[in-house]
Amino acid sequence: MKIGLSVGYWSAGPPKNVERRLAEAEEVGVDSVWTAEAYGSDAISPLAWWGSRTERLKLGTAVAQISARTPTAMAMAAQTVDHLSGGRMIVGLGASGPQVVEGWYGAPFPRPLERTREYVDIMRRVWARDGPVEFSGRQYRLPYSGDAGTGLGKALQSTVHPLRTDIPVYLGAEGPKNVALAAEIADGWLPLWFSPRSDAFYRAALAEGFAVQGARRTEETFDVAGVVWTVEHDDVEVAASRIKPIIALYAGGMGAKGANFHNDVFVRMGWGDVCGRLQELYLAGRRQEAVDAIPLEMVEDVALVGPADKLVDDFAKRWADTCLTTLIVGGNPRQATLARLVDVGAAS
Known part of the structure; x- marks a missing residue:
């Protein structure tokens, strides 16, 4: 199992000491670094900036988030970073949820699986550069x-010759249908909030996708890269x-x-009663009570x-021994x- 490092998305401003953390991670053999986005910092700019300070x-x-950019815009950004980094880009995509998609991006959320499938197809056509993209x-x-257009649109081909015509694409997914699509x-x-106790559930969902005729990869060539929060402290309760x-x-x-897909993940683990109370408190503005309602065992599950x-x-x-093949460390353990x-990952 490979180890990655998550630098996530920002809160009020850029996190501190990222360059030092990446240098330390590269020194000890960490395989990858990952950014994220919600409705503040974007995922691509920090990746390019910090990535320029790494070599491997x-x-x-x-x-x-796929609603943040058209598929051709995402393909352009990915092939740009891939060139600048010498072929190190991985495009991780997610559909997000209706609150962000419709509230922040002003786009409709329904049919996310169909939208994701088309999005990935278009990106790969851009990178293949077989001709103008239609x-x-x-x-x-x-x-x-559409009726709102001028009718003057022209099919175009990327002016850039991609360094790699097949940049890796990963899908963020939590529900079984989305996992199978990936x-x-x-x-x-x-995966987000992956738990070892859910390993069999996710293996079954993955197997469904691998079994589809024309599936892109097999279990042996597919990477399952999950963010796992990792907090180092002598006191377990303080860490939790x-x-x-x-x-x-x-x-x-x-x-x-x-309509909270993260909540659904914890419910499937068996934390339904806690999740119901947690959501009730949080949505009522009683956030500290919601935090206090989470038992240590629930934290240690994920x-x-x-x-x-x-x-x-x-x-x-x-x-x-789970289906994870890359564990992306979230948090800041010592080097x-x-x-x-x-x-340990290399020996597993």
């Missing part, structure tokens, strides 16, 4: 042919307390009641928390601990 780390978005789908049309059409899957507000935000407040020896031991015993995780 693969550069991934986990995830870039596409007629339910979600995207190139050239545009296994069918993508090069990797980016730093993850609880994040779980409360995602499972409680990131999405409307009945995160590595505690002293270095416990982090490494939990990883080896619970995570190393020595990161090196130990790299060693």
Whole structure:
């Protein structure tokens, strides 16, 4: 199992010491670095900026939201970073949710699987550079042919000759249909809030996608790269307390009641009663109570928390044999601990 490092998206401003963390990660053999976006910092600009200070780390978005850019715009950005980095770009995409898509981007959310499938197809046509890109789908049309247009659109071919004509595409997905779609059409899957106890559930969803005729990859050539929050502290409860507000935000407040995909993930793990209470409190503005309602065991289902020896031991015993092939470390463990995780992953 490979180890990656997440630098995520920003809160009020840029995180500190990222360049130092990336240098330390590269020194101990970390394989990749990943950015993200919600409705503040974007995923591509920081990846290019920080990536320019590295030599070997693969550069991934986990995830870039498909409603933020047209598929051709995403293809342009990806091939640009891929050229500048010497072929290290990984395009991680996600559909996000209706609150962000419709509230922030002003775009309709329905039919996300269909939209994702068309989006990936168009990007690959751009990179293949076999000719001018034409596409007629339910979600995207190139050239545009709707009544609101001028009728003057022209099919165009990228002026850039991509460094790689087949840049890896990973899909962020949580529900079984989305996970199966990733296994069918993508090069990797980016789970969020992955738990070892859900391993069999996700293996079944992946197998469904691999079984589709014409599936792009097999289980042996497919990367499952999951962000796992990792907080190093001698006191396990203190370490867990730093993850609880994040779980409360995602499972409680990131999405409307009945339309929160992160909440659904924890419900499938068996935390339904806690999730119901958590969402009720968070949406009522009682955020600290929501945080306090999260038990330590729920944190340990999805995160590595505690002293270095416990982090490494939990990883080896619970995570190393799951369907994950890349564990993306979220948080800020010490370099020595990161090196130990790299060693355990290499031996698994």
